[in-house]
Amino acid sequence: MARALINVPPKAKKGDIIPIKALIQHDMETGYRHDFVGKQIPRDIISLFTCKYNGQEIMRADLFPAVAANPFMSFFTVATESGKLEFTWSGDNGFEVTETAKITVE
Amino acid sequence: MSIGPLKLISALLLLGAIPGVAAEIPLAERKSGYEFMGRETRSMQDDDTANPGMLWVLDGATAWNRKTGTENKSCADCHGDAASSMKGVAARYPAFNEARGRPVNLEQQINICRTDRQKAPALAFESKELLALSAHVTRQSRDMPIAPPNDERIKPFVEAGRATFFRRQGQLNFSCSQCHDDNWNGRLAGAPITQAHPVGYPIYRLEWQNLGSLQRRLRNCMTGMRTEPYDFGSSDIVDLELYLKWRARDMKVEAPAVRP
Numbered sequence: 001m002a003r004a005l006i007n008v009p010p011k012a013k014k015g016d017i018i019p020i021k022a023l024i025q026h027d028m029e030t031g032y033r034h035d036f037v038g039k040q041i042p043r044d045i046i047s048l049f050t051c052k053y054n055g056q057e058i059m060r061a062d063l064f065p066a067v068a069a070n071p072f073m074s075f076f077t078v079a080t081e082s083g084k085l086e087f088t089w090s091g092d093n094g095f096e097v098t099e100t101a102k103i104t105v106e
Numbered sequence: 107m108s109i110g111p112l113k114l115i116s117a118l119l120l121l122g123a124i125p126g127v128a129a130e131i132p133l134a135e136r137k138s139g140y141e142f143m144g145r146e147t148r149s150m151q152d153d154d155t156a157n158p159g160m161l162w163v164l165d166g167a168t169a170w171n172r173k174t175g176t177e178n179k180s181c182a183d184c185h186g187d188a189a190s191s192m193k194g195v196a197a198r199y200p201a202f203n204e205a206r207g208r209p210v211n212l213e214q215q216i217n218i219c220r221t222d223r224q225k226a227p228a229l230a231f232e233s234k235e236l237l238a239l240s241a242h243v244t245r246q247s248r249d250m251p252i253a254p255p256n257d258e259r260i261k262p263f264v265e266a267g268r269a270t271f272f273r274r275q276g277q278l279n280f281s282c283s284q285c286h287d288d289n290w291n292g293r294l295a296g297a298p299i300t301q302a303h304p305v306g307y308p309i310y311r312l313e314w315q316n317l318g319s320l321q322r323r324l325r326n327c328m329t330g331m332r333t334e335p336y337d338f339g340s341s342d343i344v345d346l347e348l349y350l351k352w353r354a355r356d357m358k359v360e361a362p363a364v365r366p
Contacts, residue, residue, distance in 0.1 A: 003161045003165065004165050005154075005155045005156075005160060005161065005164075006155065007153070007155035007156070021153075021155055021156055022156060023155065024160070025154060025158075025161040025165075028315075057365070068312075068315050069315035069316065070158040070315065071162065072156060074156075
């Protein structure tokens with residue numbers, strides 16, 4: 001299973017703008033490359049990333065073959081309430097990874 | 107990306123324009139490759155949740171505890187917790203190996219452990235698992251000074267590595283020293299040349315989109331010099347690695363570093 005690294009501040013004040021970072025291990029094989037005997041290497045990429053904050057989607061990104069290996073996402077949201085952030089990456093060959101992070105909002 | 111003809115021409119111009127002095131860099135003037143990088147790449151390395159090398163470190167932690175081979179032993183069964191037992195170990199490799207009668211680097215030592223202790227097949231150089239293990243072990247030495255062993259037996263090999271570093275070779279008739287001692291402040295096309303101190307290996311190189319060892323990087327340079335790269339694990343390349351570690355003695359380990 002692919003590894004992911006999530007960076008969410010564990011604590012925030014209500015109304016604060018908080019940075020969120022998510023890094024995942026993936027080759028992002030484009031499908032345009034050929035091996036040493038000229039055979040095409042099949043495409044194997046992550047095509048969708050989503051982040052939900054207590055069930056509500058706050059970030060969605062479509063990924064394409066031009067995205068580098070081990071995609072890194074960095075974005076911001078407003079801390080509204082304590083709870084859970086859920087990150088999901090999905091793509092070719094049934095790839096699906098979900099990670100969660102907790103946040104306490106005071 | 108390979109070094110194209112334009113880059114080589116600019117390198118020739120650069121080296122032609124500045125008279126070669128072929129002297130080692132004074133200890134106080136040494137700089138890590140980190141100091142040549144831009145702000146974004148530095149912040150990627152500094153933040154463990156943004157540094158892709160940490161993904162291999164985590165993989166290595168899993169591999170460290172995985173039982174393997176006919177002995178059904180894990181690294182942890184002999185060495186215990188890597189955080190304490192491996193602290194400072196990578197900082198002193200390559201080290202002398204009695205059985206082989208010569209220095210071996212960290213990747214070779216991991217494979218010696220596998221074949222001799224775990225009775226498992228050796229891992230291929232640059233394979234994901236070997237890089238993960240060496241990243242995990244090297245991470246335990248982060249911020250510690252590079253400390254080549256004070257061992258009389260390795261001295262002839264350091265000298266052999268030094269001779270390689272200063273030897274002109276390949277179609278372009280270059281030595282490592284001409285770029286990395288004499289012209290480290292210059293640029294090869296757009297990229298800084300740097301002083302070639304191996305403080306961060308295994309590194310996550312953005313160009314590779316992957317983690318790679320020092321030997322992979324050395325072979326890259328050799329291809330750019332149009333000379334035949336030494337084989338992974340060959341005595342020539344380990345001696346060169348040993349000399350580079352000696353040249354970078356007392357500089358801080360940054361592994362896993364991020365480099366452009």
